[in-house]
Amino acid sequence: MVAYNYTSEQLGDALRGLGYLQNNEPLLEGVKKFKQDYGFGDDAILNDEVRMKVAEIILDLKLYLNLAAELEKPLGRHPQFAHLYGFRTTEAVRQFQKIENLYETGIAVQSLRMKIEEKAKQKLKTIEKAWILVTKQNVNLMSSVEDRKYYDFRPRDWGHGNDKEFKAENLPAEWFARPRNLIVNFEKEEPTWKQLS
Structure with a gap:
């Protein structure tokens, strides 16, 4: 199994991109919200289980965006970078939001991720x-x-x-x-x- 590591800055970007952290909030507040959402407890303790879940969500998101967002160039999935929520991921989310006539935030909250997944699976069927x-x-x-x-x-x-x-x-x-x-x-x-x- 690939181990996905995050610096504090990278994890902050990931949690912001997934809608769990506001710009002015401390990182552990986002960790706490994420853990509550996925049934990992009510504390703000960061562990490997949390890191792996964040990475898993971002990996899936990138795969589905490649199918659903009509990207000119697909989002990369190299193991060194695949788990990161960077500029290109943000822009891909904005592209999908534009296609769907949604407000273009570049933030993939859970309801939007579900919509992206649904569109991608529809496309796979065709x-x-x-x-x-x-x-x-x-x-x-x-x-x-x-x-x-x-x-x-x-x-x-x-x-x-x-x-x-x-x-x-x-x-x-x-x-x-x-x-x-x-x-x-x-x-x-x-x-x-x-x-x-």
Whole structure:
């Protein structure tokens, strides 16, 4: 399991981005609200369980935003940065709010996160072909070979060391919502295709 660490500033940004911390509030106030919301108790003690839950929510949010917010470039999911709520995440939330004619705050409160997830899952159901593009650096989820629109990407070495072999089992189930997924490997002179079960 990947361990997600936060500096105080990064955790503050994350809790603000998720709607648990106002700009003038101390960090532990946001921790307390978050823990109450997720049934972790009424105290403001920060532990690994809280950090992991914050990271889990942000990881899911980024995946769903990549599908629902019509981003030109998907939000990165490198393990060093995937758990952070930074400028691009804020802008992606604003983009979704703009599409939905909502007030553009860039803050993904729980009700908005649910809406983003719902829209993303609706979009997954309409995808007729989803393709996996494997390059030297990343494994990319694309809408099709023709339009080259990216939904998500991950570093090739995430989850299985520095192996050069791409292993589909290291990708989340959401990537394989449709059975018609293919791997395209453009590292070779001729693209190679492999049907995924």
